[in-house]
Amino acid sequence: MTLANEEKVIVNVTPRETRVAWVENGVLQEVWIERASKRGLVGNLYRGRVVRVLPGMQAAFVDIGLDKASFLHVSDVCAPPLLLGEGATLASDDISRFLREGQEILVQVIKDPLGSKGARVSMNITLPSHLLVHLPKEQTIGVSQRIESQQERERLRELIEQSAALTDMRGGFIVRTVAEGVDAQELIDNMRFLQKLWQHIEHNMSNLSAPALVHEDLPLFLRVIRDVPHERIESLRVDSRETYLRMQQFAQEYVPELLARIDHYQGERPIFDLYAIEDEIQKALERKVPLKSGGYLIIDQTEAMTTIDVNTGAFVGNRNLEETIFKTNLEAAQAIARQLRLRNLGGIIIIDFIDMALESHQQQVLQALDRALAKDRTKTTASQLTSLGLVEMTRKRTRESLVRILCEPCPVCNGRSVVKSIETLVYEVFREVTRMARQFDATKLLVIASEALVEHMLEEESSSIAELEVFLGKTLSFQVDVHYFQEQFDVVML
Secondary structure: OOOOOOOOEEEEOOOOOOEEEEEEOOOOEEEEEHHHHHHOOOOOOEEEEEEEEOOOEEEEEOOOOOOOOOEEHHHOOOOOOOOOOOOOOOOOOOOHHHOOOEEEEEEEEEHHHHHHOOEEEEEEOOEEOOOOEOOOOOOEEEOOOOOOHHHHHHHHHHHHHHHHHHHHOOOEEEEEEEHHOOOOOHHHHHHHHHHHHHEEEEEEEEOOOOEEEEEEEOOOOHHHHHOOOHHOEEEEEEHHHHHHHHHHHHHHHHHHHHHHHEOOOOOOOOOHHHHOOHHHHOOOOOOOOEOOOOOEEEEOOOOOEEEEEEEOOOOOOOOOOOHHHHHHHHHHHHHHHHHHHHHHOOEEEEOOOOOOHHHHHHHHHHHHHHHHHOOOOOOOEEEOOOOOOOOOEOOOOOOOOOOHHHEEEEOOOOOOOOOOOOHHHHHHHHHHHHHHHHHHHOOEEEEEEEEHHHHHHHHOOHHEEEEHHHHOOEEEEEEOOOOOOOOEEEEEEE
């Protein structure tokens, strides 16, 4: 298979964390991170049992097998409801007409448990894919309001209607914003995936009694298979055999065209090191982004917005100042688009390009920015230069930014900056221990670190350490050095 752009998906799996990297022509473009401690219940489907109906609150409590009963409001009782084995219709807002104690129903978690409150659930089931949201018990066909072109909205609606008729697909579909501009085949592939998923859920549901988990939202390494544009991927490499087998099984059933491209990496060198991903992640946590020309960007992320400042730095050019500024801004436009994806920066973004005197230069820089942003699968909107010489743009928030995931407010500077969290450092220690154990023939390894890191590992991660020792066949010991700051640690052989 030959692709104009060589694009790879690299999957790194450890017991408590999965990291996925999108690499294009050898350059890291995006990173996704999922930690076992942070996985929620939203999206999961349960066969639950109604334990109490409260007409005064127009709500019911449903046992789905968690510590606390989940909460179901009448507004989340679907029409027609997914009452297992029944065909009742929603004719009023009196919840007692549709639900009774002891009744078994299919519900989906829409809000995780919080404090003393149980999860909030809904009977309006939705199954997402990269391009579509499937409504199994409805016939609605809708298109995201965020697709501004009426012509494009009509085109997508017609494609869904025609595809559903030709392939005999049932249920409703909502076209997501990211489907703007896609062709019919990609939509059909998404529709078929969702139909197969719903059939799998129905099969599981028929074999379970309440309370029971019917379907768990996919883990990150399977969501990637579901969501990535399949035609662009040259290979998916994963460093865990168990994860590799699960990805193979999933692809065989839902996206067989990807099956031959999934590869199990068995090398000794950590897979993220092989593609220099670790270094790129570290750079993505820094404010300053150097440009090849000698210029640089300064990126500051705040609660309200993200600002990006372009500077010429050491680049002096070989003609005149205006030409130097123009070339720096052109290079910066490419770099900015990549940094937005890599850092997953969303919301309002203000770009301060270096002031350009020539209008032709201004338009060329804006066009270069638009072309670079067109590669972003997340919706972006950029304005023309303002009277102050700024570019105002927005990028849809899809998940937490990279720095919010990996870092926490610095305790030394009272939150004016950030340092890596203890949890992030624990995983870095584990990866370094694994690397050392594979490269050197030593029976014992010593981890020297700050008191906070050592204390956390011995108290909160003791079981993980024991598992790692068994896995590596090595003995680990820990030593506190009071002179080490939070992010500093060393692994030495004994």
